[in-house]
Amino acid sequence: MDIRIAPEPFDPQIEEAGFTAGRRDIGAVVSFTGVCRERTNGEGVGELFLDHYPGFTEKEIARIAADVAERSQCPEIKVVHRVGRLTPGEPIVLVVALSEHRANAFEAVRLLMDYLKTDAPLWKRETGPGGDRWIEPRAEDIARRAKADA
Amino acid sequence: MVKLVFLGKFRGEGRDDLAVPPNVMTLADLKDWLAHRDPALGEALAATRTHVVLNQELVHDMALPIGDGDEVAFLPPMSGG
Numbered sequence: 001m002d003i004r005i006a007p008e009p010f011d012p013q014i015e016e017a018g019f020t021a022g023r024r025d026i027g028a029v030v031s032f033t034g035v036c037r038e039r040t041n042g043e044g045v046g047e048l049f050l051d052h053y054p055g056f057t058e059k060e061i062a063r064i065a066a067d068v069a070e071r072s073q074c075p076e077i078k079v080v081h082r083v084g085r086l087t088p089g090e091p092i093v094l095v096v097a098l099s100e101h102r103a104n105a106f107e108a109v110r111l112l113m114d115y116l117k118t119d120a121p122l123w124k125r126e127t128g129p130g131g132d133r134w135i136e137p138r139a140e141d142i143a144r145r146a147k148a149d150a
Numbered sequence: 151m152v153k154l155v156f157l158g159k160f161r162g163e164g165r166d167d168l169a170v171p172p173n174v175m176t177l178a179d180l181k182d183w184l185a186h187r188d189p190a191l192g193e194a195l196a197a198t199r200t201h202v203v204l205n206q207e208l209v210h211d212m213a214l215p216i217g218d219g220d221e222v223a224f225l226p227p228m229s230g231g
Contacts, residue, residue, distance in 0.1 A: 051158050053223055056206050117229075123158030124229045134159035135229045 001069065002078040003062045005052060010080055012094045019078045019096050026076070030105035031096040032113055038088040044128055050092070051123040052083045064115045074099045074108035081122065114148040117141040152180070152216050155203075155223035160194060177202060178212040180222060194226075201225040 002019065012033045020029055036048050061079055069075045076098035086092060093116065097108035117137065124135040152170040156162060174183050185192020194200075202209055203223040204216065216222060 051161070053155065053157050053203070053225065056203055056223070059206065119228060121157070121225060121228055123226060125158075134226070137227050137229050 001062065001065055001075070003058060003065060004080045005054075005058055005061075006080050006082050007084045009086075009090055010082065010094070012080075012091050015078070015080050015094055016096050020098065023098065026098045026100060028099050028102035028105040029096065030099075030102065030109045031094065032109050033091050034093040034113075036086045036088050036090050036092055046087075046129075047127040048086045048088075048092075049125040049127070050081075050083045050086065051125065052081075053121050057081075057083075057121045060119070060121050061116070064119055065112065068108055068111045068115065072097075072104050072108035072111055074104035077108060077112065079112065079116075081116075081120070083122070111148050114141075114144045118145040151218055153221040155221060157223060158226040158229075160191070160200075160224050160226055162191070165191075175215055175217070176212065177204065177209070177214050177216060177222065180216060181212065195224055197226075199227045 012031070016029070016031050020026070038044065061081065065077045065079055069077050074097050078094070078096040080094040082090070082092050093113075095109050095112045095116075097105040097112070099105040099108070118141055126133050126135060152174070154166055154168055154170065156165045168184075168187075170180065170183070174180050181192070181195055184195065201224075202212070203225060204214060205221055
């Protein structure tokens with residue numbers, strides 16, 4: 001398990017390559033990268049700020065990842081999450097799961113993203129034409145998380 | 151001295167530097183004291199999905215005592231990923 005909070009931009013391909021280097025025992029690498037969008041609901045986003053609680057945020061993401069690793073039977077998980085100021089086009093989050101067969105890695109990545117959206121101690125603030133706005137979790141994210149729980 | 155941390159939309163100028171008086175002895179006292187000082191903040195914190203973190207542990211029991219050296223954080227609904 002490899003959990004990291006990144007205050008600076010990161011390259012998902014380099015991160016993934018580092019995680020899989022030298023591994024001959026795995027048959028599946030599944031990764032997801034979330035990227036800062038230029039537009040949200042038709043409105044332009046100039047900048048995104050991701051607030052976090054140092055120490056606690058890392059600890060909670062590690063707890064979520066451990067839980068998902070157990071549920072999906074996929075212990076090899078890497079999470080890199082950006083914090084601070086981001087501009088459109090920059091990666092926000094990378095999740096990589098490695099497993100012998102693909103089903104476990106797919107399941108791990110899907111569950112991780114469902115939980116990270118609603119349970120990771122991170123807070124987004126968008127700066128657009130109308131000024132700054134803190135983002136609340138979307139109803140569909142909460143619904144997806146509830147489904148992941150089932 | 152109790153250290154306060156406000157995250158996300160709870161952040162506010164000077165809030166993290168507020169000096170908590172010694173008669174604030176529990177988390178519930180602290181919420182009351184904050185609401186009394188700043189009704190808008192009190193209302194925001196009273197919202198159902200505010201999480202309270204005491205010394206880096208998520209807590210639900212507002213009767214827990216707080217005192218010198220403790221860190222209390224107030225977390226709004228999370229919006230990561």
